[in-house]
Each structure stands twice: as structure tokens, then as C-alpha cells.
Amino acid sequence: MDEPLQMRDFGRCVVIAGKNGSGKTRLLKLLDDIAKRYVTPDARRQAELEIAQQRQAHQSHQAEIQRFQTQPRSSDLPGQVEVMRSQMAMFETEISRREQRIAVSEALIMSGEGQPKIVFFVPRSTSLEDPADGKENEAIHRASAFASGLGAEGAHVAAPAYARQVMRAATSERGSRKPRGTAGSHQAETDLIDMFGELLGDGVQFELNESQNLQLEGLTEQYNTLLSDGQKVLFQLACMLHARTASLKDCIVFLDEPENHLHPSALNDLVDRLLDVLVDGQLWISTHSVPLIAHLSATDPDCLWFAEAGKFSRAGRAPSRVVNSLLGGTEGARRLNELTLLPSRYASFLLLRQCLLPPGVIPYEGKDPQLDQIRAVLDSVRPPGRPLSILDFGAGKGRLLDAIADAAGDKPIGGLIDYVAYERCEEDAEHCQMHSAALYADGGSTRRAFSSLADVQQVRGEKSVDIVIVCNVLHEVRPAEWLDEFGAGSALAKLLRDDGFILFVEDYAIPVGERAHEYGFLLLDEKELGKLFGITENDVAQGWFNRNDHAQPGYRGRLIAHMVSAKCLERLTERSRWEAIRALNERSLERLQTLLAQEHNTDTKPVLGRENALVTQLVANSALWLRDNPKAFAASYEHG
Incomplete structure (x- = not known):
């Protein structure tokens, strides 16, 4: 390791x-x-x-x-x-x-x-032991122990005894073997048989024979010889889920290579059912199954980690390493791509699908090029003789604070940065407060994280902030809130010093789509921000508005930070908001037209598929807002 x-x-x-x-x-x-x-x-x-x-x-x-x-x-x-x-x-x-x-x-x-x-939850045996072949009292004991246990050890012996006991109990209360009840005291039997049908297949049903022992419905041959190895594993898992749904809800369940003997669709169904059961728990899976990885990454890209020679790295945003490793290299991955979808089409479909989902919180994982860019900007504006006062707007779990602490190394950050976090989510704000307490020498006596800007203003005072950092957040803010959040009368405007700035940082090749508000998201670039804050050539000349592109060629034109002076905030109006969104719509339409005019083939890279989906989404999102705000449209021309 x-x-x-x-x-x-x-x-x-x-x-x-x-x-x-x-x-x-x-x-x-x-x-x-x-x-x-x-x-x-x-x-x-x-x-x-x-x-x-x-x-x-x-x-x-x-x-x-x-x-x-x-x-x-x-x-x-x-x-x-x-x-x-x-x-x-x-x-x-x-x-x-x-x-x-x-x-x-x-x-x-x-x-x-x-x-x-x-809990290790994967059965290792593909053979089932029929309780009818052993002593009755031992089978009863195994069934009871199975019901109160958690792990998979011995499930091949105890699961059949448990299933028989559940069906015997229902039969005894029912007074006859058939028909099977559907409610009350028979519900446990009904749930178990339904689970068999879901996991093993609708054609696989169990019943009790005349001797009150298990058999496949309508068949007298031993079920252990009729079921496939995968079905025997699923039988054990069905019994485990049935017996332990309540006790598993807060467990950490380990599935070590669960794909052995199981069809991909059956494995996906099993994992989905386990995640439903683990209400307050967690599921860890070690696997070679590409279908399972695709199934889980589609809803949670951050769940995927890559193991190589005892080293582990997050791979959800770059799954190609995992796919290449599991498929024998790039050639195997290429063949799989050809069998399914073109990479660019898949990337496009994935981003468009994500545009229907709420945004997530990005954790700090070290060596983040976007945060390196922010640190470079902060170094350029740090005042002499005192710490730079920053407000992290939409701080999440303190990703920026982690990056600042990383850059400081062993040096105390208190002499360099006076950090304050604003995060609407109270749980995340509390996390930021505890994290900052560990990094600052005051041990948490200074309040540094808030879920309300009014509280920031009350505690820190007006004209107390040098720079407000809005990192990957502006596109998530509802346009209806732009004036209240960033306009002349906003709390931010009152918190900023007269020579202060707002730093808007965005990834303009946003890798993951999201539905941040009723118009999805709106990604404003230099032209649109200039419209929003009424930027003039004189503002640029005086340094009141500037664009900071990333220094590394691989991120140039993609990771960009725009600095807007506090003096420009008063120009944010309903009219300038409309003009900014109209400019976004026009720019996105032009880029979409360029993409459509290009020739594409099976070698088209996924990045172009994502860009196509992104600009298509921006065209649609901005058009929806413009359609819903006709008064702003009219006002723009009446005063233009």
C-alpha cells in the first residue's frame, strides 16, 4: 500500500x-x-x-x-x-x-x-445446503442466527434454513400451504418471495412441499442442482437483505468483487437495493465490472476511485484510466466505445443528463489548477503590512481554505489571510468554522463562517473585506438575485472596501452539468460580465476590470478569473442584467453554429461532445430567461 x-x-x-x-x-x-x-x-x-x-x-x-x-x-x-x-x-x-x-x-x-x-456482504460459496438433509434443531438454530447476523459467512448453509422458516411460519398461521397471503402475518413470506422474483428472475419461485421443505415451484428435483451458480449467490443475498434490512441501515457494507457469477443487470439491481437499505450507512465496492462502474458513475461521478499498485486516486471525472485498465488498454476501451456510443455523443448525453440534476459540492483534492490560479491573484493584490481580508462566497466545505492552507505549508496563515466564509447551507458553514478553527491560532474564538451575509456584515463590519471570491458559484445564482447579491445596495457592496474587488472565477468548459435554478445555469464570460457591470474602456485602463487567464496552456481559455472593482457594482441594473443574458445567448448561438459547421467522425474527442452539449444548454437556458422577461427586453430598447 x-x-x-x-x-x-x-x-x-x-x-x-x-x-x-x-x-x-x-x-x-x-x-x-x-x-x-x-x-x-x-x-x-x-x-x-x-x-x-x-x-x-x-x-x-x-x-x-x-x-x-x-x-x-x-x-x-x-x-x-x-x-x-x-x-x-x-x-x-x-x-x-x-x-x-x-x-x-x-x-x-x-x-x-x-x-x-x-459488513462483508458477498457470499463465497455457490452451493446451497438444504436444511432437509440435516437435523431439524440445527436448521432452526441456523435460521435464527442468520436472522440476527450481518455478514455473509455461512450464508450458503443458513439462508435456505431461514427461507424455509419464514415460509413455514406463514403457512402455520395461514392454516394451509396455499394460497400465499399478501398482508398481515404473511407479509414476511410475500416480501421474501417477491425478492426472489426480483433478483433471481420472475420464473424462479419457491414453495414448501408436502414435507414442509423448500422446493422450486412445481418441481421435485433438488433446487441446488437446478439453480445456476449466480442464482445460488442471489438466493443467499435475497435472504440476507430480507432478514437484515433494519439492522443494515447504519452499517458500512463491503462488496468485494460482487460481479463473480452475477449478470451485470442483476448486480446493478442488487446494488440499488442495498443503497436503498443503507439509509444512514455507506457502500464500498471493489470491482472489475465496467457495467457496474458505468451504472453508479452515471448518478455519482465522484464515487469512483482507481487502484494501481497499492495507490488510490479519485477517478470519477477522468474514468478513462479505470476503463483502460479494466479493458486491457486503450485498444480494448476503443473497441467497447465502438460497440456502444461514440465518445463525443456519450459525453454530450452525459452532460445534458446532468443538467437536470442539482449541483454538488466540489471537495479539495490537492493540486487544483483553479485554486492555484486564485492564489496567484491573491498574491498580486495582498496589501503591505496586514493580512489580506477575503470573503469566500459560496464556500461549500472550505475548498479554497484548504488550498490556502496547503500553499502556506507549515507557516501560520493568520498573518497572510483573514479568511471569512459565506455558505447558505448551515451544515457546510459549520464545517468551515470547525476547519478554520483548526488552522487559525485563535482556536475558533473568532467566527469565520456564516450562513447569512447580514451576519457577516454585523460581525465583521462594513468596508472590512479586500476581495470577495465567487468561485464556480455565479452560474448557480438565480438571475433574479443578482442585484440583491452583487448590486450597489447589496451586503457584498457594503462589506467591500472602496478599493476592493469581486473575483468571479469559472470553468468555462464546465465538466459536469447541473440544474442550479429554474433556468439551469448561466455561464457569463468577459463580454457578458462587461455588460452586467457596465464596464468601459476607462475601467479597464484604471484596472477596475480585468481578465486573468490561467498560466498553464492546458487550462488557458478555460479557467478564467475576472476581477470587478467595488466601484462598478452600482452599475448593475435590471437593464444591464438583460443585456448580459442577451449577450450570452448570442455568443452561445455563434459557437453552436461553428460546431455544427465542422466535420465530425468516430474520432471526435469527448471534449467536443461536452462543449456541444454545454453551448446547446446555454442557448436554451438564456433563451428561456429572455422569453420570461419581456419587460426587461422592452426597457432595454426604450432607453437604448
């Missing part, structure tokens, strides 16, 4: 993909081992108290031994000293043991307060 191993910012599902021997299974076993030694916050506080007490006792014994050594010797002193030294050694051992346990526990960051419950 790569040391140190760092993985963070997980969602409800974590997918680890890579070749055999890349470290996927080893990672799951490592997490299981650490979780078994995890110390809960309450237990940690108790351990730290006991460590402090034992250190105090150790110091007391040390002082007592030193006192003995200065006194006249007596016959019993050597014995007392030996006893105290023995106790000191015991204290040292206990302190070391508790510190090691706390250190191991720090490797995991848990969202809850309790002990993590990790």
Missing part, C-alpha cells in the same frame, strides 16, 4: 476499480481492521483522561523515588522503590497501548458518534 494512504470526501457509495493485485481487497481488509480498533469520541475522551491520570501517577512515583534516594537508607526502601518502578513500567505500557489505539483510530474520520459496523 502507498504510504501515507489518504482518501477522503466520500459519498454514500465508494467504488474502487483496478486490476487484480492493485490493492482493492487489501484496502477493504485494512479498513475493517482499523474499524475494529476504532475509538469512539466518548471512549477517546475517557482514554485521554486515563492517560493523563497515569502520567500524573508516573510523575508522582518518579518524584517519590527521587525523594527516597536523598534520604538515609532503610531496610525496606529497596523494596518500595522496586514496587514503584514496576508500577511505572505498567503505567508506561498502558499509556503506550492507549495512545496507539487512539493513533490507529485517527486514521478513520467517522460522521457518527458510534462504533463503525463493517
Whole structure:
């Protein structure tokens, strides 16, 4: 394994993909081992108290031994000293043991307060043992133990006994073997048989024979010989899900290569059902299954991690590494692409689909070119003799703060940056506050994160901010709120110093679509921002408006930061808003026309597919807003 191993910012599902021997299974076993030694916050506080007490006792014994050594010797002193030294050694051992346990526990960051419950959920046997072939009391015991358990160990023996017990109980209360009930005391049987149908296939149904033992409906042959290996695995999984739905809801479930013996569609159905069950839990999957990866990445691109030689990196935004690895290189990936969709078409369809989904929060993962760009701008405007006061508008979970701390290294950031976060989501704002408390020497006594701009203004005061950073946020703000958020009378305008700026930072090749508001999203570039704030040539000459393109060629023209002086905010009006969105519509139409005029073939890159989807979406989004705001349209010409 790569040391140190760092993985963070997980969602409800974590997918680890890579070749055999890349470290996927080893990672799951490592997490299981650490979780078994995890110390809960309450237990940690108790351990730290006991460590402090034992250190105090150790110091007391040390002082007592030193006192003995200065006194006249007596016959019993050597014995007392030996006893105290023995106790000191015991204290040292206990302190070391508790510190090691706390250190191991720090490797995991848990969202809850309790002990993590990790469950390995993939059956390893493809053979089912019929309870009719063994002793009745042993089968009853296995069924009961199966119902109260969590993991997959022994499921090939216990699952058939459990299924038989569920059906026997329903039959006993019903008074006859048929027909099967659908409610009340028969619901458990109904749910189990429905689950068999969903996972094993509609044609696979179980019943009890005359001896009250399991058989496939209408067949007398042993089901263990009639079912395929995959169906036997699914039988075990169906019984596990049925028995443990309630107890699994807050567990961390591990699926280690669950695709073995299973059809891709059956595996996808199983994973979806598990995610429904894990209401407060988490699902970790190590896999080689490209269909499963595609299924889960379509709804959560950030779930995917790439394993290679014991190293793990997030791959959701660049899944080609995973696909190439699993398909034997680029040639295998190319053949799969040819079998399904052209890459550019897939990228286009994916972005358009994402445009119907709400935006997510981007975590900091180090070496972020966009944040490097922001740091370069901040260095250029830092005032002499005092920290630069910044307001992180739409801070999320503190991605910018992480980048600033990374750049500072071991240096305290308090002397460089006076950081304040504004994030509407109270949970994320609280996360920013706790994170800033760990980075600043004041230990959290200074409030640095707010869910209301009015609170920022009340606590920090007017004219207190040098620069407001709006990173990947402006396109998510409803146009109806632009004047209130960025206009002359806004809280931001009051917070900014007279020589302050707003820094609008955007990725103009936005890789993931989103539905941020009723008009999707509106991505304003230099021309549109100039219209929005009434920028003149004189403003540019005075440095009140400037465009900062990324220094690296690979991001040039894509990652751009626009600085707008506080002096220009008063020019934001309903008319300038309309002109900005009209300019966006015109620019997007021109780019779309250029793309359509070009020749494309099977080698067309995914980036062009995404761009085509992006400009098409911007044309539609801006046109919808212009259609819904005819009064602004008329006013623009009446005063133009």
C-alpha cells in the first residue's frame, strides 16, 4: 500500500476499480481492521483522561523515588522503590497501548458518534445446503442466527434454513400451504418471495412441499442442482437483505468483487437495493465490472476511485484510466466505445443528463489548477503590512481554505489571510468554522463562517473585506438575485472596501452539468460580465476590470478569473442584467453554429461532445430567461 494512504470526501457509495493485485481487497481488509480498533469520541475522551491520570501517577512515583534516594537508607526502601518502578513500567505500557489505539483510530474520520459496523456482504460459496438433509434443531438454530447476523459467512448453509422458516411460519398461521397471503402475518413470506422474483428472475419461485421443505415451484428435483451458480449467490443475498434490512441501515457494507457469477443487470439491481437499505450507512465496492462502474458513475461521478499498485486516486471525472485498465488498454476501451456510443455523443448525453440534476459540492483534492490560479491573484493584490481580508462566497466545505492552507505549508496563515466564509447551507458553514478553527491560532474564538451575509456584515463590519471570491458559484445564482447579491445596495457592496474587488472565477468548459435554478445555469464570460457591470474602456485602463487567464496552456481559455472593482457594482441594473443574458445567448448561438459547421467522425474527442452539449444548454437556458422577461427586453430598447 502507498504510504501515507489518504482518501477522503466520500459519498454514500465508494467504488474502487483496478486490476487484480492493485490493492482493492487489501484496502477493504485494512479498513475493517482499523474499524475494529476504532475509538469512539466518548471512549477517546475517557482514554485521554486515563492517560493523563497515569502520567500524573508516573510523575508522582518518579518524584517519590527521587525523594527516597536523598534520604538515609532503610531496610525496606529497596523494596518500595522496586514496587514503584514496576508500577511505572505498567503505567508506561498502558499509556503506550492507549495512545496507539487512539493513533490507529485517527486514521478513520467517522460522521457518527458510534462504533463503525463493517459488513462483508458477498457470499463465497455457490452451493446451497438444504436444511432437509440435516437435523431439524440445527436448521432452526441456523435460521435464527442468520436472522440476527450481518455478514455473509455461512450464508450458503443458513439462508435456505431461514427461507424455509419464514415460509413455514406463514403457512402455520395461514392454516394451509396455499394460497400465499399478501398482508398481515404473511407479509414476511410475500416480501421474501417477491425478492426472489426480483433478483433471481420472475420464473424462479419457491414453495414448501408436502414435507414442509423448500422446493422450486412445481418441481421435485433438488433446487441446488437446478439453480445456476449466480442464482445460488442471489438466493443467499435475497435472504440476507430480507432478514437484515433494519439492522443494515447504519452499517458500512463491503462488496468485494460482487460481479463473480452475477449478470451485470442483476448486480446493478442488487446494488440499488442495498443503497436503498443503507439509509444512514455507506457502500464500498471493489470491482472489475465496467457495467457496474458505468451504472453508479452515471448518478455519482465522484464515487469512483482507481487502484494501481497499492495507490488510490479519485477517478470519477477522468474514468478513462479505470476503463483502460479494466479493458486491457486503450485498444480494448476503443473497441467497447465502438460497440456502444461514440465518445463525443456519450459525453454530450452525459452532460445534458446532468443538467437536470442539482449541483454538488466540489471537495479539495490537492493540486487544483483553479485554486492555484486564485492564489496567484491573491498574491498580486495582498496589501503591505496586514493580512489580506477575503470573503469566500459560496464556500461549500472550505475548498479554497484548504488550498490556502496547503500553499502556506507549515507557516501560520493568520498573518497572510483573514479568511471569512459565506455558505447558505448551515451544515457546510459549520464545517468551515470547525476547519478554520483548526488552522487559525485563535482556536475558533473568532467566527469565520456564516450562513447569512447580514451576519457577516454585523460581525465583521462594513468596508472590512479586500476581495470577495465567487468561485464556480455565479452560474448557480438565480438571475433574479443578482442585484440583491452583487448590486450597489447589496451586503457584498457594503462589506467591500472602496478599493476592493469581486473575483468571479469559472470553468468555462464546465465538466459536469447541473440544474442550479429554474433556468439551469448561466455561464457569463468577459463580454457578458462587461455588460452586467457596465464596464468601459476607462475601467479597464484604471484596472477596475480585468481578465486573468490561467498560466498553464492546458487550462488557458478555460479557467478564467475576472476581477470587478467595488466601484462598478452600482452599475448593475435590471437593464444591464438583460443585456448580459442577451449577450450570452448570442455568443452561445455563434459557437453552436461553428460546431455544427465542422466535420465530425468516430474520432471526435469527448471534449467536443461536452462543449456541444454545454453551448446547446446555454442557448436554451438564456433563451428561456429572455422569453420570461419581456419587460426587461422592452426597457432595454426604450432607453437604448
